[in-house]
Amino acid sequence: MSGQKRGNSNAEGEFLWLVSLSDLMILLFVFFVVMVSISYKKIRKSDFESFAASLRHEQAPKSPLDQVESQVKKLVQDRALEKEVSVAQTDDAVLIAINEQVLFPSAEYRLNGNGTALLQQLATILETVPEPYRVGIEGHTDDVPVHTSSIQDNWALAAMRAHSVLRALGLSPSVLRRTILMSYGEMQPVAPNRAPSGEAINENRSKNRRVTLRIF
Numbered sequence: 001m002s003g004q005k006r007g008n009s010n011a012e013g014e015f016l017w018l019v020s021l022s023d024l025m026i027l028l029f030v031f032f033v034v035m036v037s038i039s040y041k042k043i044r045k046s047d048f049e050s051f052a053a054s055l056r057h058e059q060a061p062k063s064p065l066d067q068v069e070s071q072v073k074k075l076v077q078d079r080a081l082e083k084e085v086s087v088a089q090t091d092d093a094v095l096i097a098i099n100e101q102v103l104f105p106s107a108e109y110r111l112n113g114n115g116t117a118l119l120q121q122l123a124t125i126l127e128t129v130p131e132p133y134r135v136g137i138e139g140h141t142d143d144v145p146v147h148t149s150s151i152q153d154n155w156a157l158a159a160m161r162a163h164s165v166l167r168a169l170g171l172s173p174s175v176l177r178r179t180i181l182m183s184y185g186e187m188q189p190v191a192p193n194r195a196p197s198g199e200a201i202n203e204n205r206s207k208n209r210r211v212t213l214r215i216f
Helices: 002-014 016-040 045-059 064-078 113-126 154-169 202-208
Strands: 085-089 094-099 135-140 179-185 210-215
Touching: 064 085, 064 094, 064 113, 094 113, 113 154, 113 210, 135 154, 154 179, 154 210
Parallel strands: 135 179
Antiparallel strands: 085 094, 094 210, 135 210
């Protein structure tokens, strides 16, 4: 009998450490809950939303629009054209706005050398855009009237510039049949051409003279 009692006593003693470990885990859990409750008051709702959005962005596979945006932004950075070329993505499109000075002399529709080289690099990216995505080439001007022997008005200038860009891109037939030319003239400025007093804002006019590539 005494041997059996000693055996039971030893067996019980072997598991005493588990009781201490469980107590420690409970204390750690309580400490963690207290710390979280204290820090929670300092965390804004927007922080949680931003964190959740970043997780969704990392987990979601890149769409063709995401890939185009990423490639064009890298090209713009490599060529140090951040001030002249803007790249943005909306819910259903990627917009690449190229300022006039990169592509054309003032009031001209014939491309300069730097503009042609940039468009040829952009064409390589556009060729990767799969169906059913389309490519829009949009011509925009400021509000200064244009009239020469070959250009009747801003609508014509914007249209001819869009056409020059299309020709320089040299797109393959598979992409070309999904390409649309659009002329907006002065009707879609990104900034007011004039102040409320009527005075011209030259900086804004410069921004409005552009060609936009829309992948949608």
